[in-house]
Amino acid sequence: MESTNSKSNSLQSICYQRGSLRLLDQRRLPLETVYLDIRSATDGWNAIKDMVVRGAPAIAIAAALSLAVETFDLGFSGTSTDAASFLTKKLEYLVSSRPTAVNLSDAATKLQKLVLKAAETTDEPKAVFEAYIDAAERMLTDDVNDNKAIGFHGARFLQSQLKDSESLSILTHCNTGSLATAGYGTALGVIRSVHAEGLLAQAFCTETRPFNQGSRLTAFELVHDMIPATLITDSAAAALMKSGHVNAVIVGADRVAANGDTANKIGTYSLAISASFHKIPFYVAAPVTSIDLSLPSGEDIIVEERSPKELLNADGGLGKQVAAPGIFVWNPAFDVTPANLITGIITEKGVITKVSADAFDIKGFVEKVK
Numbered sequence: 436m437e438s439t440n441s442k443s444n445s446l447q448s449i450c451y452q453r454g455s456l457r458l459l460d461q462r463r464l465p466l467e468t469v470y471l472d473i474r475s476a477t478d479g480w481n482a483i484k485d486m487v488v489r490g491a492p493a494i495a496i497a498a499a500l501s502l503a504v505e506t507f508d509l510g511f512s513g514t515s516t517d518a519a520s521f522l523t524k525k526l527e528y529l530v531s532s533r534p535t536a537v538n539l540s541d542a543a544t545k546l547q548k549l550v551l552k553a554a555e556t557t558d559e560p561k562a563v564f565e566a567y568i569d570a571a572e573r574m575l576t577d578d579v580n581d582n583k584a585i586g587f588h589g590a591r592f593l594q595s596q597l598k599d600s601e602s603l604s605i606l607t608h609c610n611t612g613s614l615a616t617a618g619y620g621t622a623l624g625v626i627r628s629v630h631a632e633g634l635l636a637q638a639f640c641t642e643t644r645p646f647n648q649g650s651r652l653t654a655f656e657l658v659h660d661m662i663p664a665t666l667i668t669d670s671a672a673a674a675l676m677k678s679g680h681v682n683a684v685i686v687g688a689d690r691v692a693a694n695g696d697t698a699n700k701i702g703t704y705s706l707a708i709s710a711s712f713h714k715i716p717f718y719v720a721a722p723v724t725s726i727d728l729s730l731p732s733g734e735d736i737i738v739e740e741r742s743p744k745e746l747l748n749a750d751g752g753l754g755k756q757v758a759a760p761g762i763f764v765w766n767p768a769f770d771v772t773p774a775n776l777i778t779g780i781i782t783e784k785g786v787i788t789k790v791s792a793d794a795f796d797i798k799g800f801v802e803k804v805k
């Protein structure tokens with residue numbers, strides 16, 4: 436079921452109250468504000484796979500909450516252990532919706548541990564479901580707080596790198612804002628904070644082909660917040676950097692490996708190469724939950740390949756066919772930027788900078804801030 440929102444320009448991707456979840460259909464932005472009712476993990480899985488909701492933190496939260504609404508008034512006959520195994524299996528299923536972002540699998544693992552522990556302490560299946568719902572709901576508030584902290588640390592760090600009276604022009608890619616998270620955003624959150632501090636000359640956002648998260652969603656958020664901003668094609672980024680109009684590039688992350696290699700939206704790697712060539716600092720902004728210490732490097736990150744239709748048809752696959760029929764298509768949704776091209780990683784716990792010319796000590800940082 437779908438419903439239009441009276442606030443015609445809502446930036447709230449996830450609308451949740453206990454027992455009710457509505458997701459803003461991001462495929463229809465910026466022209467229409469339509470929310471879809473999500474009543475089960477299956478609805479959640481489909482919404483994530485079909486890009487109704489996207490962005491690493493938002494998909495983790497939407498997945499967890501889709502299962503929370505399914506279990507809210509579930510007539511369940513079984514033991515507390517059965518309830519835990521029901522939730523565990525549903526979480527495994529939800530993780531299979533999109534493979535690259537670690538936030539979803541990280542959230543699922545934590546929730547699985549939590550329900551198994553809850554089942555050990557009670558015989559009541561209802562109590563296990565309640566523990567699950569409480570934990571899934573906490574993800575919403577934690578994410579907004581983390582994003583605001585990322586913005587705070589990012590703005591403070593960038594300010595410390597500026598000479599007196601300088602202001603910043605920041606280039607970003609894809610959508611990492613309110614729409615990609617529970618609110619405020621990661622890389623776009625840093626831009627929001629820099630702007631709030633009066634330090635932003637302007638933001639540049641790329642179109643982010645083929646799904647156009649930049650032109651449809653980031654541009655929408657920037658206009659909504661009245662942040663001075665300019666949209667460019669993905670292929671204009673190097674020329675813009677050469678023109679001297681960019682002081683910093685800030686992007687989000689779907690997964691950061693232990694050495695700092697970072698998976699993010701396709702095109703991020705090209706931006707990092709261009710930034711390095713033009714001696715422009717390149718930052719990744721992400722919560723600590725985007726760091727995957729189990730992977731030594733980015734080589735083992737699974738990169739999702741999406742439907743050829745996203746390239747063959749207009750509007751990221753939603754419109755008419757525009758490409759020549761019969762052409763083969765390669766459509767990876769993400770790429771991996773090597774750590775040596777990354778200047779720093781802005782997290783809610785502070786900024787991770789290099790310990791030597793080419794290396795981060797990410798494990799040391801995570802252990803220190805835990």
Ligand SMILES: CSC[C@@H](O)[C@@H](O)C(=O)COP(=O)(O)O
Binds near residue numbers: 492609
């Ligand atoms: C805060 S969102 C960080 C990343 O998830 C974002 O940059 C990105 O790559 C999103 O890709 P998407 O395919 O739109 O889910």
